[in-house]
Amino acid sequence: MSLAKLVQTEARLFARDTTSVVVGLTLPMIILLGLGAVPILREPSADMDGIRFIDYFAPSLIVMSVGTIGLTNLPTVMAGYRERGILRRMRATPVHPAKLLAAQLIVNLVAALVASLLVVASGRIVYGIPLPESPLWFALAFVLGITAVFALGMLVAAVAPTARAASGIATVLFMSAMFFGGVYLPRFMLPDAVARIGDYVPPGVQTLLDSWNGETPAALPLLVMAVVAVAAGATSARIFKWE
Amino acid sequence: MAIIEVKDLVKHYGSQRAADGISFTVDEGEIFGILGPNGAGKTTTVECIEGLRTRDSGSVSVMGLDPERDAKELKQVLGIQLQESRLPDRLRVGEALDLYRSFYRNPADPERLIESLGLGGKRKTPFGKLSGGQQQRLSIALALVGNPRVAVLDELTTGLDPQARRDTWDLIEQVRDSGVTIILVTHFMDEAERLCDRLAVIDSGKIVAVDTPSGLTARVSAEQRVRFRPSAEFADALLLDLPExxxxxxxxxxxxxxxxxxxxxAVASVLARNHIVAADLRVEQVSLDDAFVALTGKSIEN
Structure with a gap:
């Protein structure tokens, strides 16, 4: 009962925040639609194993969707709730603030899922980008990747004393994830070593790309995502302060 | 009948003793004030009662419940207003009450709370757009939405304008009249004097005195002063002869x-017998401020 109410409330607050809606939910889709409007990016290219740039770039936009929400929105909001005494205020009620945290996780997970679906669906509808060809592998890669990113986001929320500090730390993580995820520079333009590191940086753009193209993703990056998720999640749960 | 019992409560922060052997009881249905300068240990004491802090030693019982052991059960019957706690800026008044209402087994009617707190026109106003006084009233409403038996209100009129303070005082009296026991933490003398049935004066983590406001002033001095402008000359001896x-x-x-x-x-009747009219007659009594200075050796403002 109280969790449902909390989810409803947090979802409303998310929807009222124009930045989180526009940037978090729709910017990756808008970028994809914008890039696809450039004819040459819709031509198959030898640089990208003979596929089109927009096909190659779509997984990076999934990285962006998950990263914006999990690494930027989630930790900033949670640290702000601590800073403003909202978590402490809940400790004064019969419902533990862990439920508010759970509600935040649910709302942000749904938001990241929606943002990713918008990328996949708009790409499919507008530019004929095929749907992920190994849906089960893609689902596994997505779930492990998003969990690792959200666990890192929670870790930031746990250590940051203020919303401003959370936003600062989160920006560094977010930009790293974007860089290694090939959002800033397409990965075929990155030095090989950097691109290989990128395979292991959450949420793991290569596993998304492989499973999207119908290949079986490598096991080690998936395992790394699982380890990051468990380690960061457990650490943040242990050190998280309610006030 | 005591609804709250605090015995030998001790709480340290490092080497600092925020509560140093605090003991008092609160009777059901009273407004019990905790008065003291900033940093005296008032908030620490009530946070140990609320179960928001763990005490180092001593015992606390609220309606027979231990705030640490029975935390969840206690919070069903305890309404808490915290100093300096805010809500998300975009959360609306009605939504906040609706949300907090869902935390309790037997909540109060949020509509009636909104009306009685004068927030009727503000249901759809987000928290960030409320004035300081309205935010404070919402915070009181949230403390009462669980239909508590005991409400703990910490510095509830800080930052309010004089009219809002008086309105809040009226409200607190209504809440008490509805059967809720209230602990009021304050550093305002006028507030304590106006609202509290009994007061605990705390200084440096210790209880200095527990008494009614008039009992506290009487402890300090029973002296009164009468000032007036006489309509005719008279000899001092006329009054000095009176035993009073x-x-x-x-x-x-x-x-x-x-x-x-x-x-x-005594003074008035002697003057009347001698056909002297006393103009601008005023009686001055020892105030709670004077009592506080006498009890703690310092002014509450510092």
Whole structure:
């Protein structure tokens, strides 16, 4: 009962925040639609194993969707709730603030899922980008990747004393994830070593790309995502302060 | 009947003793004030009662519940208003009450709370757009939405304008009249004097005195002063002969008579017998401020 109410409330607050809606939910889709409007990016290219740039770039936009929400929105909001005494205020009620945290996780997970679906669906509808060809592998890669990113986001929320500090730390993580995820520079333009590191940086753009193209993703990056998720999640749960 | 019992409560922060052997009881249905300067240990004491802090030693019982052991059960019957706690800026008044209502087994009617707190026109106003006084009233509403038996209100009129303070005081009295026991943490003398049935004066983590507001002032001094401008000359001896009068001073045209017992009546009847009219007659009594200074050796403002 109280969790449902909390989810409803947090979802409303998310929807009222124009930045989180526009940037978090729709910017990756808008970028994809914008890039696809450039004819040459819709031509198959030898640089990208003979596929089109927009096909190659779509997984990076999934990285962006998950990263914006999990690494930027989630930790900033949670640290702000601590800073403003909202978590402490809940400790004064019969419902533990862990439920508010759970509600935040649910709302942000749904938001990241929606943002990713918008990328996949708009790409499919507008530019004929095929749907992920190994849906089960893609689902596994997505779930492990998003969990690792959200666990890192929670870790930031746990250590940051203020919303401003959370936003600062989160920006560094977010930009790293974007860089290694090939959002800033397409990965075929990155030095090989950097691109290989990128395979292991959450949420793991290569596993998304492989499973999207119908290949079986490598096991080690998936395992790394699982380890990051468990380690960061457990650490943040242990050190998280309610006030 | 005692609804809250605090015995030998001790809480340290490092080497600092925020609560140093605090003991008192609160009776059901009373407004019990905790008065003291900033940093005296007031908030620490009530946070141990609320179960928001773990005590180092001593015992606390609220309606027979231990705030640490029975935390969840206690919070069903305890309404808490915290100092300096905010809500998300975009959360609306009605939504906040609706949300907090869902945390309790037997919540109050949020509509009635909104009305009685004068927030009727603000249901759809987001928290960030409320004035300081409205935010404070919402915070009181949230403390009451669980239909508590005991409400703990910490510095509830800080930052309010005089009218809002008086309105809040009226509200607190209504809440008490509905059967809720109230602990009021304050550093305002007028608030304590106006609202509290009994007061605990805390200084440096210790209880200095527990008494009614008038009991506290009586402890310090029973002396009263009567000031007036007489319509005709008279000799000081006329008043000094009265057993109630201890001293007579003259301050220009003004006469200041000090003494005890039924001073005013004694002075007034002697003047009347001698056909002297007392103009600008005023009676001065020891205030709670004076009592506080006498009890703690310092002014509450510091």
């Amino acid at each position: 009068v201890s001293a007579v001073e003259r301050n220009g045209a003004q006469v200041v008579v000090s003494g005890g017992g039924n001073l005013l009546q």
